[in-house]
Amino acid sequence: MRALRLPLLLVFALSLVVATQPVLAQSASYRGFDERVGQTALPLWGGVQLENLAFNPHSRSLEISVPVPILPNVGFHRQAYEVENSFGRVDQMGGSQMVRAALPFGLTLEAGAMVDGFGNRQNDFVGLTFRWSDLRHRHSRMARYKAGPIPRKETSSSGGFPLLKTAGTIALIALLAGGGGGDPVPNPNPNPGDGTWRLVWSDEFSASVLDTKKWNTTDSYNRPQCFGGYNDEQQCYTSSPNNISIVNGNLVLTARPELGLNEGRTYTSGRIQSAGKGDFIYGKFEARIKLPVGQGSWPAFWMLPTNPSYGGWPESGEIDIMEAINLGVDGEHAVHGTAHFGYPKGQVGDKINLDDINAFHTYAVEWYPNEMHWTIDGAQYASATQGEWYTSGERINANAPFDQPFHMILNFAVGGRWPGDTDGTNFPRQMEVDYVRVYRCEGSSASSCKN
Numbered sequence: 001m002r003a004l005r006l007p008l009l010l011v012f013a014l015s016l017v018v019a020t021q022p023v024l025a026q027s028a029s030y031r032g033f034d035e036r037v038g039q040t041a042l043p044l045w046g047g048v049q050l051e052n053l054a055f056n057p058h059s060r061s062l063e064i065s066v067p068v069p070i071l072p073n074v075g076f077h078r079q080a081y082e083v084e085n086s087f088g089r090v091d092q093m094g095g096s097q098m099v100r101a102a103l104p105f106g107l108t109l110e111a112g113a114m115v116d117g118f119g120n121r122q123n124d125f126v127g128l129t130f131r132w133s134d135l136r137h138r139h140s141r142m143a144r145y146k147a148g149p150i151p152r153k154e155t156s157s158s159g160g161f162p163l164l165k166t167a168g169t170i171a172l173i174a175l176l177a178g179g180g181g182g183d184p185v186p187n188p189n190p191n192p193g194d195g196t197w198r199l200v201w202s203d204e205f206s207a208s209v210l211d212t213k214k215w216n217t218t219d220s221y222n223r224p225q226c227f228g229g230y231n232d233e234q235q236c237y238t239s240s241p242n243n244i245s246i247v248n249g250n251l252v253l254t255a256r257p258e259l260g261l262n263e264g265r266t267y268t269s270g271r272i273q274s275a276g277k278g279d280f281i282y283g284k285f286e287a288r289i290k291l292p293v294g295q296g297s298w299p300a301f302w303m304l305p306t307n308p309s310y311g312g313w314p315e316s317g318e319i320d321i322m323e324a325i326n327l328g329v330d331g332e333h334a335v336h337g338t339a340h341f342g343y344p345k346g347q348v349g350d351k352i353n354l355d356d357i358n359a360f361h362t363y364a365v366e367w368y369p370n371e372m373h374w375t376i377d378g379a380q381y382a383s384a385t386q387g388e389w390y391t392s393g394e395r396i397n398a399n400a401p402f403d404q405p406f407h408m409i410l411n412f413a414v415g416g417r418w419p420g421d422t423d424g425t426n427f428p429r430q431m432e433v434d435y436v437r438v439y440r441c442e443g444s445s446a447s448s449c450k451n
Contacts, residue, residue, distance in 0.1 A: 096113065197440070198442050199437060235415070243269055250432045255267050257424070257427055269411070276407075281405045282369060284365070286439075287362070289431065289434070291361075295422055298414065317340065317341050342392065368447040369386075371385050
C-alpha cells in the first residue's frame with residue numbers, strides 16, 4: 001500500500017508547483033479518475049510528463065508518463081488514485097501501469113495491468129490498435145481500463161492479442177487472435193469531439209447456442225430464478241431452450257405459460273446477464289432488438305453494478321438502456337431510458353414513442369463520467385448529467401454511484417406492479433435480439449466522444 005500511495009504524496013507537491021499553470025486553470029474540481037484536468041500534458045523534467053492531475057479534499061488522482069531512453073517512442077505510464085469516505089478515511093484506492101509504444105502507420109502497442117490497493121498486479125492486458133484518428137491527431141490517446149476488470153475481446157473488428165508473460169523486461173508479441181466466432185462489425189464513425197468509438201466487446205449471436213463465455217443465465221446477484229425483482233412479476237427465469245435460444249442469428253427470449261412453478265409464478269421466461277464476463281465503466285452500449293407486445297409484456301436491456309460499492313438498490317445505481325411495458329395495448333408505443341440512484345430513490349431519463357412497435361430498433365446509452373445520453377436508431381432522446389444524480393452519504397463524490405463497473409442484462413419479464421398482470425393472450429411471446437455491442441471512447445478522456 002505504501003508503494004501505491006507514494007505517487008499520491010507527489011500529488012500535493014506537484015499541485016504546489018503547477019497550481020498556476022494554464023493546464024490546471026481550466027478546472028479546479030475533481031471530475032473523475034478518467035477525466036483530464038486540461039487537455040495537454042505538462043512537461044516536468046527529464047522527459048517526464050504530468051498527464052493527469054485531479055484533486056479535492058476527498059480524492060486525489062495522478063498520472064505520469066516516463067520515456068524509455070534507449071527505445072524511441074516507447075514510454076511507461078503510471079496512474080494512481082485514492083478516495084476518502086465521509087469519515088475522512090481512504091476506502092478506495094488503486095491504479096494502473098502500462099508500457100505504450102507508438103509504431104508506424106498509426107499503430108499503437110500497449111501492455112499493462114491494473115494495480116490494487118496493495119500494489120499487486122491484476123487483470124493484465126495487451127492490445128495493438130490502428131486508429132484513423134492517429135493520422136490526424138498523432139497524440140490522440142487510448143481510453144484505458146482503470147476502474148474495472150478488462151473485458152474479454154472475444155469478438156472485435158480490431159482483433160485481440162494474447163499476453164505472453166516473460167521474466168525481466170516485457171516482451172510484446174502481437175498475434176492475431178481467432179476471436180469469438182462472430183461476424184466482423186464496423187466501428188461507428190468518429191464523433192465531432194476528439195475521440196472515436198472503438199468496439200471492445202460484442203455478441204452477434206451467430207453461433208447455434210448461447211455463448212456462455214459472455215453470458216450467464218442466472219440472476220446477477222444469485223437470487224432465486226423466481227425472485228420477481230421486488231415487483232411481484234409473474235415469471236420464473238430458466239436456462240431451457242424453451243426460454244433462451246438462438247434462431248437465425250438472433251437471441252430469442254420466450255415467455256410461456258407454465259404450471260407448478262415456485263412462488264406461485266405462472267410463466268417461464270428468459271434472462272441473460274454478463275456479470276464477471278463483461279463488466280464495464282463508461283462507454284457506449286447498444287443492442288438491436290424487436291420487442292414483444294401485449295398486456296403484461298416487460299422487456300428490458302439494462303445494467304447493474306457488478307460489485308455494488310454503495311450498498312443496495314438504488315444506492316448503487318441502475319442504468320436502463322431500454323425498457324417497455326404493454327406495447328400495443330391501448331395505443332402504447334413508448335420505450336423508456338432511465339437511470340436510478342439514491343437514497344432516497346431518484347431517477348432521471350425520458351421516454352419516446354416508437355414509429356413501428358413490430359420492427360427491430362437499435363437502443364443505446366452513451367455513458368460518460370459526468371453525463372449519459374440515450375438514443376434510439378442513432379437519435380438522442382434523453383440525457384442526464386452528474387448534477388442530477390447522487391447517492392446517500394456520497395454527495396462529495398459527484399459521479400457516484402455511476403463510477404463503478406456495471407454489467408449488462410437482457411430479460412423478458414411478465415407482469416408486475418408497473419405493467420400489471422398479463423391478460424394471458426398471444427403466448428408464447430418473444431423478445432428478439434440481433435446483436436449486443438460495447439464501445440470504448442478513444443481520445444484524451446472518457447468524455448471525448450460526446451456530440
